[in-house]
Amino acid sequence: MKYEDYYTWQEDVPGFGSEAQEKLRNSTALVSRVGGLGGPLALSLAAAGVGRIILAHGGELRPDDLNRQILMTHEGLGSARHVQAAETLRRFNRDLEIESMGQNVSEENIAGLVERADIVFSCAPLFEERLLMNREAMSQGKFFVDGAMCSMEGHVLAVDPGKSACLGCLVKAPPAYWKRRFPVIGAVSAMIAQIAALEGIKLLTRFSEPAVDRMIHVDAQWMRMKKVRLVRDKDCHHCSGIKS
Numbered sequence: 001m002k003y004e005d006y007y008t009w010q011e012d013v014p015g016f017g018s019e020a021q022e023k024l025r026n027s028t029a030l031v032s033r034v035g036g037l038g039g040p041l042a043l044s045l046a047a048a049g050v051g052r053i054i055l056a057h058g059g060e061l062r063p064d065d066l067n068r069q070i071l072m073t074h075e076g077l078g079s080a081r082h083v084q085a086a087e088t089l090r091r092f093n094r095d096l097e098i099e100s101m102g103q104n105v106s107e108e109n110i111a112g113l114v115e116r117a118d119i120v121f122s123c124a125p126l127f128e129e130r131l132l133m134n135r136e137a138m139s140q141g142k143f144f145v146d147g148a149m150c151s152m153e154g155h156v157l158a159v160d161p162g163k164s165a166c167l168g169c170l171v172k173a174p175p176a177y178w179k180r181r182f183p184v185i186g187a188v189s190a191m192i193a194q195i196a197a198l199e200g201i202k203l204l205t206r207f208s209e210p211a212v213d214r215m216i217h218v219d220a221q222w223m224r225m226k227k228v229r230l231v232r233d234k235d236c237h238h239c240s241g242i243k244s
């Protein structure tokens with residue numbers, strides 16, 4: 001099988017075509033982390049034919065991860081999550097180049113990780129990590145997509161650096177109320193993941209209209225979706241130095 005044999009159905013989407021497919025093939029995506037949100041997101045990037053994926057995710061698989069971390073299985077309990085996630089993605093897409101590391105993003109590793117990527121998918125539960133990824137993506141002029149959820153709500157923010165509002169324009173510091181553990185139904189985190197994956201595909205390919213300068217908000221309790229208009233902060237510490 002050749003690479004192009006796999007993507008004929010999506011190339012048929014009006015406006016997509018072989019040109020967008022070739023852009024995906026030549027793209028590298030950094031995904032951190034690969035839990036309930038990053039896992040389904042990485043799977044959709046692999047399915048769409050993104051050429052290279054870098055996964056950053058620390059820790060070992062626990063039983064209570066399996067309500068949402070769909071790249072993992074029961075056989076993997078107790079072993080490193082990034083290894084299992086990479087294996088699942090490799091089995092799914094043999095053309096995919098994949099690099100995985102058993103650490104979450106940090107001040108020490110973020111610059112090198114973002115340097116090797118065209119787009120950064122922020123799927124981390126903590127604001128510290130999300131803001132770190134946003135800052136570095138803005139500083140290196142890389143596309144950035146942030147996905148987050150809690151209970152029955154979630155949001156996605158897509159950023160075209162220097163052209164649209166970034167996470168730093170909205171959040172100046174990690175909020176004190178936010179806790180590491182929060183309620184999650186896997187179907188809700190997977191839904192937010194798919195919106196984030198699609199917005200990233202739009203940014204990478206310039207296909208369709210990415211929802212930049214708008215935060216997509218999903219209320220899964222009542223199945224409502226809305227877009228909240230954003231304004232770039234001219235004094236933002238992350239993006240104000242970038243020329244538009």
Ligand SMILES: [Zn+2]
Pocket residue numbers: 165166167168169170233236237238239240
């Ligand atoms: Zn900003």
